[in-house]
Amino acid sequence: MNEHDRLVDRAAREARTVLFVGGLDAGKSTLARATAAFALRLGRTVAYLDADVAQKTVGPPATVGLKHIREPDDLTLERLATADALGFVGSTSPQGHILPLVGALARLRERGRTEGADLIVVDTSAMVSGIWGQLVKYYKVDMLEPDLVVGLQRGEELEPVLGVIQRFFGVELVTLPVHPAVVPTSVDQRATQRERAMAAYFDGDLQRFRVKPTVFMPTLPPLFDLHELDRLLVGLSDGGGGFTGLGYLEFVPEDHGLRLISPVAEPPKALRLGSVRLEDSFRVKRVDLRNLFGTE
Ligand SMILES: Nc1ncnc2c1ncn2[C@@H]1O[C@H](COP(=O)(O)OP(=O)(O)O)[C@@H](O)[C@H]1O
Ligand SMILES: [Mg+2]
Known part of the structure; x- marks a missing residue:
């Protein structure tokens, strides 16, 4: 041995x-x-x-x-x-x-x-x-x-x-x-593995839910431009402190609203904002919510 x-x-x-x-x-x-x-x-x-x-x-x-x-x-x-x-x-x-x-x-x-x-x-x-x-x-x-x-x-x-x-x-x-x-x-292989893992998670049947701007943690500041949340990663709350999975937000210009895109069938109770944006290939890009919100 x-x-x-x-x-x-x-x-x-x-x-x-x-x-x-x-x-x-x-x-x-x-x-x-x-x-x-x-x-x-x-x-x-x-x-x-x-x-x-x-x-x-x-x-x-x-x-x-x-x-x-x-x-x-x-x-x-x-x-x-x-x-x-x-x-x-x-x-x-x-x-x-x-x-x-x-x-x-x-x-x-x-x-x-x-x-x-x-x-x-x-x-x-x-x-x-x-x-x-x-x-x-x-x-x-x-x-x-x-x-x-x-x-x-x-x-x-x-x-x-x-x-x-x-x-x-x-x-x-x-x-x-x-x-x-x-x-x-x-380094490149690891980045590719991460992208693949994220892409695999979002591969398959995806749900699209319309989301109200009041469901987020942290809460959005007043007069916040929702467009800023396009492709932001979010956690789907089960309402009991746990999470059912991941999703990302999509800004829809027609109604100036947000959609949640996620493989989780059940609608979430609330959404926790992540600190990364998913680029087209599912590569992640860091986002600082404090910069996005213009607050501390
Ligand atoms: N004892 C081992 N013998 C042969 N290959 C190994 C051994 N341990 C790890 N590997 C290989 O090395 C790579 C890295 O191992 P992994 O367990 O994923 O490391 P870490 O989780 O620390 O990043 C993998 O491809 C894995 O298959
Ligand atoms: Mg490992």
């Missing part, structure tokens, strides 16, 4: 919440799936919590997703892509979005537990360096209270962030080198 297999064996047997941390293409998702697969074989009740908002395993980009793993086939990439529960972050980077990110994760973790999961495997974003990397990981650990954190690193890139986790939380840490068989993807 190599050290990666030993880690999977141990996490699958002993952990309650295991968090995988690492940079780009570190093997986080692969190891998270392997852990879930082995835990399932051991007869444990497993849920996969995907906290990576960019390179998704569960749910579309700009969300966090929970998936219960009830049989081995639930771990195929195709099945994992459909979440059992979604949280809306509204951005494909955690930068500037820690609150919606950890808030949604806390909710999904709770849901996973109440629905019976005794092991929660947490896959995280590749943001591991700089101030944002440290803040994001600090608050994820603070909120999710893992009993095991696995760091997958090249060289010593994770030392600052793992040091923070160790000093503040005293959680058990296992550090492994990135598996030599990992083939890194380029």
Whole structure:
């Protein structure tokens, strides 16, 4: 057994919440799936919590997703892509979005537990360096209270962030080198993967709902030009604090109104504005709502 297999064996047997941390293409998702697969074989009740908002395993980009793993086939990439529960972050980077990110994760973790999961495997974003990397990981650990954190690193890139986790939380840490068989993807390939994942989410039967300008969070300022919201990503509220999925807005000049375009059949109770616009190819472009609203 190599050290990666030993880690999977141990996490699958002993952990309650295991968090995988690492940079780009570190093997986080692969190891998270392997852990879930082995835990399932051991007869444990497993849920996969995907906290990576960019390179998704569960749910579309700009969300966090929970998936219960009830049989081995639930771990195929195709099945994992459909979440059992979604949280809306509204951005494909955690930068500037820690609150919606950890808030949604806390909710999904709770849901996973109440629905019976005794092991929660947490896959995280590749943001591991700089101030944002440290803040994001600090608050994820603070909120999710893992009993095991696995760091997958090249060289010593994770030392600052793992040091923070160790000093503040005293959680058990296992550090492994990135598996030599990992083939890194380029920046372009990753961008293409994100576009494809978003495009795939909006592929198929789409609903078009007329939306009133009063359904948004945050609330639109008075005399706001609705045209500014064209192609903005939104989260579809279920009215109970959760989200049923994603949509985007379309400005209709004929009636100077907005339509919601979404694959979710059920009309949403309210809409949370995201911080990205979907360009034609489903490439995302950052939007700062404060600039859009002309407020703080
Ligand atoms: N142990 C491994 N052996 C071979 N290939 C691997 C291994 N772990 C990861 N890979 C491959 O490397 C790439 C990145 O792995 P992934 O788990 O998606 O990383 P991350 O989630 O950290 O971005 C994927 O193509 C994956 O199939
Ligand atoms: Mg991944």
